[in-house]
Amino acid sequence: MIAYDAPVKYLSLFSGAGGLEGASASPLACCEIDPDCHAVLARRFPRAALHADVRELKPPRADVVAGGWPCQDLSVAGLRRGLAGERSGLFFELLRVAREAGAHTVIAENVPNLLALHGGTAFRLVLEALAADGFAYVAWRVLDARAFGLPHQRRRVFLVASRHYELARALHRPLPGFDQVDAPACAAFYWTAGIQSICYSQGFVPALKVGSSLSIPSPPALVFDGVVRKARADECLRLQGFEPGDFVGVKAAAQYRMAGNAVAVPVGRFAFGSLDGAAAPDGVAGKAGPAGIFAGGEVRRVEHPVPALANTLGALIDRDDRSMLSPRAANGLLTRLARSGKPCPPELRALLLAAGGL
Numbered sequence: 001m002i003a004y005d006a007p008v009k010y011l012s013l014f015s016g017a018g019g020l021e022g023a024s025a026s027p028l029a030c031c032e033i034d035p036d037c038h039a040v041l042a043r044r045f046p047r048a049a050l051h052a053d054v055r056e057l058k059p060p061r062a063d064v065v066a067g068g069w070p071c072q073d074l075s076v077a078g079l080r081r082g083l084a085g086e087r088s089g090l091f092f093e094l095l096r097v098a099r100e101a102g103a104h105t106v107i108a109e110n111v112p113n114l115l116a117l118h119g120g121t122a123f124r125l126v127l128e129a130l131a132a133d134g135f136a137y138v139a140w141r142v143l144d145a146r147a148f149g150l151p152h153q154r155r156r157v158f159l160v161a162s163r164h165y166e167l168a169r170a171l172h173r174p175l176p177g178f179d180q181v182d183a184p185a186c187a188a189f190y191w192t193a194g195i196q197s198i199c200y201s202q203g204f205v206p207a208l209k210v211g212s213s214l215s216i217p218s219p220p221a222l223v224f225d226g227v228v229r230k231a232r233a234d235e236c237l238r239l240q241g242f243e244p245g246d247f248v249g250v251k252a253a254a255q256y257r258m259a260g261n262a263v264a265v266p267v268g269r270f271a272f273g274s275l276d277g278a279a280a281p282d283g284v285a286g287k288a289g290p291a292g293i294f295a296g297g298e299v300r301r302v303e304h305p306v307p308a309l310a311n312t313l314g315a316l317i318d319r320d321d322r323s324m325l326s327p328r329a330a331n332g333l334l335t336r337l338a339r340s341g342k343p344c345p346p347e348l349r350a351l352l353l354a355a356g357g358l
């Protein structure tokens with residue numbers, strides 16, 4: 001069993017704004033190709049060396065390599081090229097860096113569709129590639145930011161792949177839980193949808209998105225106290241567990257993009273906490289599922305209790321900001337809803353009409 005009496009030495013790849021990081025340790029180096037992220041990373045991890053393209057990284061020795069590699073070729077919304085895709089194929093760079101750094105553990109993250117893509121063959125490839133490089137034990141678990149007290153539905157699959165069984169298995173320890181504080185009513189939805197579902201959600205926001213390929217932000221809209229407006233960038237950052245003060249000086253479009261790309265901070269810390277090797281279940285032989293463990297070439301399912309989920313959006317937002325959705329945006333949404341026949345809650349319809357729609 002590994003016991004850490006000094007902060008773990010780790011490398012952060014695909015660092016983004018730094019959501020998949022340890023609670024107490026700072027990375028030795030961060031690797032991120034988006035220059036807007038570097039200002040945030042430098043502020044949050046002043047001792048970390050900053051690198052750009054992972055394909056050029058010559059890593060120093062490290063115990064752990066962590067990274068949420070790009071998901072565009074894996075997600076339901078994309079073309080689903082899988083690990084053969086140019087961007088999601090960067091998984092193999094994560095593996096190369098871990099090998100060259102001599103790491104004993106890899107902590108990784110991606111969209112849950114990784115588990116289902118191509119009938120499960122893409123995920124099997126991930127498990128076997130990790131095992132072939134010596135990370136013989138791989139635990140995975142789909143975690144939702146709402147289960148960590150953030151009113152943001154963000155489900156992602158986390159992997160802990162290790163040479164040490166206890167470290168991988170510890171991903172399956174109980175969740176820390178959170179206080180469900182009383183919050184005034186607030187709903188959220190995708191104001192740019194309407195052809196597809198607007199995902200109207202009471203008490204939480206649907207998953208933050210990165211925005212369009214032209215980097216035009218498309219945050220969810222909020223509905224409270226007779227107001228319907230777009231969530232601000234600082235609110236999106238807080239919905240991911242970041243401190244907006246760490247993003248001062250970064251343009252709003254980049255803040256939205258980073259929030260839409262990131263791992264929610266408490267969820268990333270939970271995945272990192274597996275390095276403590278806490279006791280956890282071993283799994284049931286012969287079945288895969290949203291949580292499991294791979295050992296000795298065999299996939300086993302792990303069962304977890306259904307967690308409580310945060311509904312506290314009304315307490316997180318700035319209720320004094322009563323700016324409204326523009327008439328053009330309100331109009332566009334009402335028109336798309338009318339064409340598609342998708343449902344629109346009556347209170348929202350009334351607000352969109354008040355905002356100048358139709």
Ligand SMILES: C[S@@+](CC[C@H](N)C(=O)[O-])C[C@H]1O[C@@H](n2cnc3c(N)ncnc32)[C@H](O)[C@@H]1O
Pocket residue numbers: 013014015016017018019020031032033034052053054055067068069070071090258261262263264
């Ligand atoms: C899913 S996001 C990870 C976000 C990060 N975990 C966070 O919490 O903010 C993937 C990141 O990989 C970065 N990226 C894409 N290609 C890269 C490359 N060749 N080298 C380094 N970073 C890259 C993207 O800019 C993006 O920020």
